[in-house]
Amino acid sequence: MPELPEVESLRQILERSVVGRTIVGTRIGRLPLRRKVTTNFGPRIRGRRIDKIGRRAKYLILDLDGEDVILVHLGMSGSLTCRDRDFDSSEFDRRHDHIEFRLDDGTRLVFNDPRRFGIVRLVVRIALPDLHELKGLGPEPLSEAFNADYLAAQARGRKVAVKNLIMDQRVVAGVGNIYASEVLYRAGVRPTRRAGRLKREEIVRIAKFIPIILRDAIDRRGTTFRNYRDSEGRPGAFADRLQVYGRAGEKCYRCSTSIRNVLVGQRASFYCPTCQK
Numbered sequence: 001m002p003e004l005p006e007v008e009s010l011r012q013i014l015e016r017s018v019v020g021r022t023i024v025g026t027r028i029g030r031l032p033l034r035r036k037v038t039t040n041f042g043p044r045i046r047g048r049r050i051d052k053i054g055r056r057a058k059y060l061i062l063d064l065d066g067e068d069v070i071l072v073h074l075g076m077s078g079s080l081t082c083r084d085r086d087f088d089s090s091e092f093d094r095r096h097d098h099i100e101f102r103l104d105d106g107t108r109l110v111f112n113d114p115r116r117f118g119i120v121r122l123v124v125r126i127a128l129p130d131l132h133e134l135k136g137l138g139p140e141p142l143s144e145a146f147n148a149d150y151l152a153a154q155a156r157g158r159k160v161a162v163k164n165l166i167m168d169q170r171v172v173a174g175v176g177n178i179y180a181s182e183v184l185y186r187a188g189v190r191p192t193r194r195a196g197r198l199k200r201e202e203i204v205r206i207a208k209f210i211p212i213i214l215r216d217a218i219d220r221r222g223t224t225f226r227n228y229r230d231s232e233g234r235p236g237a238f239a240d241r242l243q244v245y246g247r248a249g250e251k252c253y254r255c256s257t258s259i260r261n262v263l264v265g266q267r268a269s270f271y272c273p274t275c276q277k
């Protein structure tokens with residue numbers, strides 16, 4: 001499942017390839033996504049220029065000239081790829097090309113989503129802040145609004161496991177399962193620790209490593225997002241950097257203890273029992 005680094009990498013790729021392009025046509029597939037694309041979608045965006053590509057949490061926001069934006073969420077298996085005429089789509093199942101935007105330079109921006117949990121939705125820009133999907137989200141982990149003081153205030157008195165706290169989108173937007181395990185390893189804190197019982201220095205370390213890990217992952221274009229290959233030719237390379245995630249039973253790179261896997265909030269959570277207290 002794409003997490004924040006994958007979505008941000010995709011945003012950067014699309015910024016280079018489609019900003020400034022005008023949408024000259026659309027093709028909507030027959031199978032519905034999680035939310036059906038409205039009938040006026042195509043006519044309404046025809047002739048509109050893509051001015052900017054923003055991101056909020058795991059939502060991409062395609063800013064059009066005029067009053068609308070297109071909100072995109074990749075769901076479990078979605079991808080948005082820019083394809084030219086010679087694009088080799090053997091990687092993709094055509095049936096799952098749900099929405100195709102034809103651009104004025106002859107390329108196509110295609111939303112493909114085999115599991116159809118994704119969202120592509122036209123929203124009036126001024127309605128964006130009040131949108132159900134975005135309204136309750138906590139600060140962006142790469143913004144200044146997210147820091148140790150903020151995290152300490154969120155953790156205070158909470159009985160929830162620290163891993164669940166940092167994965168709570170209302171606390172901080174966009175820390176998913178893989179990166180939460182990696183952050184807690186780097187911070188030396190076990191994923192099962194009660195948030196309200198953390199020491200100040202532990203919170204400081206967690207708040208420090210969240211943006212460090214995410215930036216590192218963005219620089220390496222995420223971890224597991226196979227479709228990146230098709231946008232600019234390279235797969236996500238953060239998988240090589242994982243210290244604990246997916247390594248249960250293997251040795252900790254730092255101390256050689258076996259990495260453990262424990263369920264926290266029904267999610268697999270990996271940690272080193274020696275390096276993490």
Ligand SMILES: [Zn+2]
Binds near residue numbers: 255
């Ligand atoms: Zn260790």
